[in-house]
Amino acid sequence: MITVPLTDVSLFSESRIPVSVLRRREIKWLDMMENWEKWMSKRFKKVKDRCRKGIPPSIRPRAWQFLCGSKFLVEHNKGRYEDYLRQSGDPRWVEDIHKDLHRQFPFHEMFVRREGHGQEDLFCVLKAYSIHNPRDGYCQAQAPIAAVLLMHMPAEQAFWCLVSICEKYLPDYYSSGLEAVQTDGDVLFGLLKKVSPATYKHLKKQKIEPILYMTEWFMCIFTRTLPWASVLRVWDMFFCEGVKVMFRVALVLFKFTLGRPEQLGECPTLYETMDRIRHIPQEYMQEEFLSRECVRLSINERDMEKEHQLQLARRKALKDKSNRPDSGKKKKKSKSATTADNS
16 A cells, blocks of 8 residues: 655654755756746756756745646646546545555645545545556556656646656556566666675576565655655656656665665565665765765766666566467477377
């Protein structure tokens, strides 16, 4: 079940930044959004640097919409969200959504009251998406994502942000079978071999499959794992740079949580290792630490793309092998030959 650790919801404050610094950053962001296309096409590196520093809280709702393109979707789909709300939706998705509403940030003022305005907006956003994308419908991991968006913007804007995340940033993540998530899990495992070989060998030896942590880390975009300030910093970078940010965050968490011999020695079995993954020390989850170490990683975009293509080819080969029509015939022939020899 998708729930939020109680320790996370108590950390609803960002790092203390001097007011003068915050005001300067706000002015810079307002200037960028006035000339957005120019900045994105000619000075993207500067936009990326400012996202890595953290978007000012007063600017964040608009900035996220500019970065992910949902502003464009809102402007070019007038009335569509309201049309979705007028529809009843698929009964099984509606029932599942209702079951999950009270589990999202239950101590946040928006969602603390059953059938309050926060839970009502959350239901509307999730139901609307299940109608917008009837093939995939609703997935539990979408609920905390939609909840974070609703903390920053009205329901219609949150809906189109969710659409952008599901279709542009994480395509097929929420489809039945979770094939895209499993592929990215294999990619992460391959990259871990380069970043922290000892951790890679440890996880492989204990047969810890990536899907055991990918659902909470990647599908929920770390909303259920990191302190609140770190969630926001990761999302600032994610909206700017895409899914590679999640790979970097995951690699940093592994490197510092299970990267040293003494750490691995404390995890002799799968049980201890999974417990360590689920309870990462706070010092490795702080926003400044994460953003700094993500940049320092010796993994670039080319490495990620190469590993992705490798894993796609591997999965295709395995699928082709299992679907080969003559594989069953060979086994049958071999059995017949054995019978003849015995006679």
